[in-house]
Amino acid sequence: MQDCGNRGDAEQLALQLKGLLRDKTMTHNQLASCYSISQGRSLAQKLRDISRDDQMSLLAFVHEFPEHFEIVGRNQLKAKLARPESKASEPPASAQEPGVAQPEPPEPMRYSELSRSLRSLLRGSGHGPLSLDELDALFGERYKTSVSAVAGMSVAEYLQRKDSLFEYDPVQQTVKLLDRGAPVAAGEVDESFVVREFMQLIESLGPVTYISTLCGKFIQRNGISVTSVISSRPLEFFKRHPDSFLVLGAGNVTLKKYESLPEVQRLMETAVPKARRNAKPGDVEEATFEVPDRITEEHVVEEFRRLILADGVDSVYISSLCGRFLQRFKKPVTAIIDGKPAEFLRRHPEIFVMTGGGNVGLREVLGADAVSVLPPPTRAKPVQDDATAALPSDSNDKDFPDTDRIFDEEVQKDVKELLEVLRCQLEKVSFLAVDCAVLGGPAGQGLHCRHGAEIVLFVRQLPFKNCSQWLPHLVETLMPVLQFQLAQLATLKIDCVKADRDRVHFDLLAEGLSIPIEVLLSPVFKSRAHLMECIRDSPPDERLYFYAAFVRERNELMTGQSADAKAVVNLMLWWVSVQPWSIASARPERWLVQLLTLRSCRKIRSDRSRLVAAVLRSFADLASLKETWEDTDTSLCLYVSQDVWKPLLGQRPLLMDPVNPFCNLLDGFDASELMKYAQPPVCWSGFSGHAAGRPGGSGCTSSQE
Structure with missing residues (x-):
């Protein structure tokens, strides 16, 4: 038998693995994934550290501790629960009186109950x-x-x-x-008291400490917040006392007397002042730049090219280029060129490539074969209101598909029951510490189940940040588990299981429909404020991983809408499903379609045909959209305009997510196909095609919807 070098470390590892297993059965890979998430290091590396000789496998390690683990099958483990000592004195099961119900064994204690139990004992x-x-x-x-x-x-x-x-x-x-002491009233302390407290805390925690840690410890010790005493931000407080404190940047602070310590010196070297950090090689050139007396279109072309090259990216927002041109030349682009900036750039195809979504790139960067996206069709200014401009003159509600047949209520009821079974199963079969599973997507928002569903698993003990480092791996591990476990259930039939970056996709086959299901994971955040803080601290390209955390907010927003509005949303989701999208990324996300539809329903009060026309018009005009929900009531938008992440306000098109102030739902989406299909009269072919007996005027298979 392979032996462990340090028996104490091995025993501790066994207890850690047993705590992760709890009442679950996991494969070796699943247990290794859970360990790496909870401990921040590889299980294979830990086994190598405690082995006396060669690398010890997990199976060999488990054999060393039969009192903790039970091997299930060839590649699965579960924790062996210790029996209470009182059981030893009980008669064997064969000797117990038949017909008498035996007491249920107590539920194992949860991790969340541990701190409360220890405090009670102390x-x-x-x-x-x-x-x-x-x-x-x-x-x-x-x-x-x-x-x-x-x-x-x-x-x-x-x-x-x-x-x-x-x-x-x-x-x-x-x-x-922890002795928190008696709470201190705000009137009993002053700024000098805070200075003394912070100096004591840094001396005990330091020499370098996070400012947020100091503020948290201050509340624990004194029962009052720092800001209620100093009436300013903590960073400003430290700068007011340079004789006592030294701010090091990145949220760190130390005492002035520790300035010569090596660890403090290292941080001081890396903490480059913001002015120097933001400085670019072109700043010297910028300082000597003189605005020419006469600015021509050639200046615009040269400046736009210079800015795109300086950014070092494939494409840049046209609105950003215009704003930076104004800053440098003190004159707006529209005062120099004839027409709109996008039209001007299209007149120089040898230099610029229109990449869609209000972005432009350089042909010398993208290559000679790069092709500009088609411009939105030019339309004459409508005489009547927007809701009726695209509506055929002889159109009425009879031209719409038979919604009673498409959105059958009996089918809806049966599918919702299956989705509830699926939700409950996902809570049980997952090897994760699932706190709860929430049904979202159209099925969880009061819309028809045929449009699909999201099931978000809120998992305890997941990290709150750096999602790109652990979530894709966790999703890859979760996919085969769900595929195997759900395949064992006779009541559920699933197909096409695959893993994406942040979710598992599969189709639920029910009532002749193929219903798209997405399973997503989210940490259990302490509050909405905590969630906002985590998003704010994450780089922009990682913020998409927080989508799952807003499932309840999306559900509440949609379920609160009127029945008429939901009927139009159902219809527009169906319309999107029957369009012949060239690639999957060209199809708009359901949440995007729902919000654009609600936006039109709130602006137009009319019958269904005119509401649909208004929604299609909004699809066609997407390239110029700017929607921040400032003129809507709080039942639709969960934040105020001041909460919006400021860099988003310069993007075009812009559709803010009303539940997340850090998300432009149109950022990165190529809307050219959606705008094309929304143009009249082709936009009505889906409805007329269905009325004529075809599944959709644009060719969609009935299995998809």
């Missing part, structure tokens, strides 16, 4: 500290398990993680409840 023991052995013994006596088995880590490691609740002494190996 309060019951008086105010003095307890040794770790005493605490563990009391815990085992009361709850019939150990702290390590519940936490998945050693007692000392758990207490260090919960330093906001427990005061742990690693030298004496004792613990007591």
Whole structure:
């Protein structure tokens, strides 16, 4: 038998793995993934560290601890639950009286209940500290398990993680409840008190400490926030006291007396002042630039080319180029050129390439074969209102498809029951610590189930940030588990299971329909404010991973709409489904279609045919859209305009997500096909084609909808 070098480390690892398994059955790969997420290191590396000789496999390690693990099949494990000692004195099952119901074994303690249980034990023991052995013994006596088995880590490691609740002494190996002291009233302290408190905290935590950590510790110690005393931001407070504190950048601060320490010097070298950090090689040239007396179209071409090359990207927003031109030349582009900027750029195809979505690139960068997207068709200014401009003169509600047949209520009821079964199964079959599963998408928003559903698994103990580093791997691991487990259920038939960057896709086959299902993962955020903070701290290209966290907000927004509005949304989702999209990315997301439809329904009060015409007009005019929901009530938009991430306001087209102030739903979406299909009269062919007996005027298979 292969042996472990350090038996103590091996025992601790066994308890950690057992805590991750809990009452689940996992494959070796799933357990390794969970360990890497919770501990921030590879399980294979940990096994290598504790092995005496060669690399130890997980299976060999498990064989070393038969008291903790039970091997299920060839590649699966589950935790072996310890039996309460009282069971030893009970008669065997064969000797128990037949027909008498035996008591249910107690539910295993959850991780979320652990800190409350430990605080209860420490309060019951008086105010003095307890040794770790005493605490563990009391815990085992009361709850019939150990702290390590519940936490998945050693007692000392758990207490260090919960330093906001427990005061742990690693030298004496004792613990007591954190003494928060009596709350201090705002009138009893002043700025000098905050200076003393912060100096003491840095001395105990330092020499370098996060400002946010100091503010949190201050509240714990004094029962009052820092800002209520200093009446300013903490960063401004530190700058007011340069004799005591030294701000190092990146949210760090130290004491002035620690300035010569090596770790402080290293941070000071890397903390480049903002002015220098933002400086670019062209700034010297910019300082000497003189605006010519006469600005011509050639200046516009040269400046746009210079700006795109300076950015070093494939394409740039045209509106951004115009704004930067105005800053440099002190004159708007439209005062120099004839027509709109996009039309002007199209007159220079040898230099510029229109890449769609209000962006432009350079042919010398994109290549000689690059082709500009088609411009939106030019239309005469409508005489009547926008809602009726695209509507055929002889159109009426009879030209629309038989909605009673497409959106059959009996089918809706049966499919919703299957989706609830699926939601419950996903809570059970996942190897993750699922807190809850929420049904979203059209099916969870009061729309017809044929349009699809999202099921978001809110998982405890997932990291809140750096999603690109762990979420795709977790989704890849989750996909075969769902595929295998759901295939065992006779009531559910699934097909086409695949993993994407942040979700698992599959089709639910029910009632003759193929219903698209997406399973997404989200951490359990502490509050909406915490979620906003995590998004704000993440780079823009990682913010898409937070989409799942807003599932409840999207559900509430849609379910609160009128029945008439939902009927039009259902119809427009169906219209999108029957268009012959050339590639999947050309098809607009459901949430985008729903919001554009609601936007038109709120602006136009009319019958269904004119509402549909208004929605199609909004699709056709998407290139110039700017919608920030400023003129809507709070039932639709969950934030105020000041909360919007400012760089988004310069983007065109712009459709802000009303539940997420950091998201432009049209950013990166090529709307050229959508605008083409929304042009009259082709936009009505889908409806007339269905009325004539075809599944859709643009050729869609009935299995998709």
